[in-house]
Amino acid sequence: MGTGTRYLTTAGHCPNTLSYTGVNLPIKGENYQANTNNDFQWHTTAGFDRLTNQIYDGLSTNYTISYVYPYSSMATGDFVCKYGAITGYTCGTVTSKNYNFIGASGFVVVRGVNGENMSDPGDSGGPWYNDEYAEAWGSHSDSSRDNGNDGVFMPISNISASNLAVLTTP
Numbered sequence: 001m002g003t004g005t006r007y008l009t010t011a012g013h014c015p016n017t018l019s020y021t022g023v024n025l026p027i028k029g030e031n032y033q034a035n036t037n038n039d040f041q042w043h044t045t046a047g048f049d050r051l052t053n054q055i056y057d058g059l060s061t062n063y064t065i066s067y068v069y070p071y072s073s074m075a076t077g078d079f080v081c082k083y084g085a086i087t088g089y090t091c092g093t094v095t096s097k098n099y100n101f102i103g104a105s106g107f108v109v110v111r112g113v114n115g116e117n118m119s120d121p122g123d124s125g126g127p128w129y130n131d132e133y134a135e136a137w138g139s140h141s142d143s144s145r146d147n148g149n150d151g152v153f154m155p156i157s158n159i160s161a162s163n164l165a166v167l168t169t170p
Contacts, residue, residue: 005044006045006050006051007044007045007164008020008042008043008045009040009041009043009125009159010040010041010043010124011039011040011125011139011140012031012040013032013039013102013141014041016030020048023047025044025045025046026043026044027042028042028043029041031159031162032102033102035103035104036102037101037105037106037107037154037155038161038162039102039139039154040158040162042159051167052167052170053065053066053166053167053169055083055127055129057081057083057089057131058083058084061131063129063131063134065135065166065168066168067135067168068156068157068165069133069135069136070157071106071155071158074094074097074108074137074155075094075097076095076097080094080128080129080130081130081131082123082126082127082129082140082151082153083126083127084118084119084120084122084123084126084151085122085123085126086121086122087117087119087120090117090118090151091113092110092112092113092116093111093113095109095110095111095150096109099152101152107152108137108154108155109144109146109151110128110150110151110153111147112150115149118150118151119140119143119148120143123140124140124141124142125139125140126140127139127156128151128153128156136156136166136168137156138153138155140152141154
């Protein structure tokens with residue numbers, strides 16, 4: 001079982017006000033600034049019984065995450081899925097892992113399997129994951145400026161820069 005305080009993360013470029021089902025989730029910290037490859041913030045979750053290591057796909061399935069896939073292992077051609085509040089559940093292949101989003105490379109670009117749209121405003125902060133292997137990969141950041149249908153994510157392992165970790169046990 002994971003120890004310590006549990007937080008909910010989203011993209012750092014999102015507004016600092018976050019709520020879920022009408023409950024305010026106060027911001028605890030943020031790591032988002034130009035010339036870094038960090039784009040995240042974390043919020044307290046008072047009013048919720050317990051955060052778990054599950055990701056909802058927006059359709060009907062909760063996926064249990066048991067591993068954080070390291071950025072160093074990601075490669076062009078890897079298959080990954082995401083859930084965005086606007087675009088929903090979509091999957092694609094990594095086309096680059098050195099995309100410059102906010103003045104620093106290290107963001108990952110994914111193209112939809114059939115070229116479908118992987119990103120719209122409102123998707124930011126959503127999870128990127130491999131549901132077959134129960135792996136957390138990233139947090140949604142943006143659309144690619146090279147192809148607006150491509151999605152861009154920050155590798156989730158980057159949150160360790162703020163002494164945070166992805167929950168991989170209940």
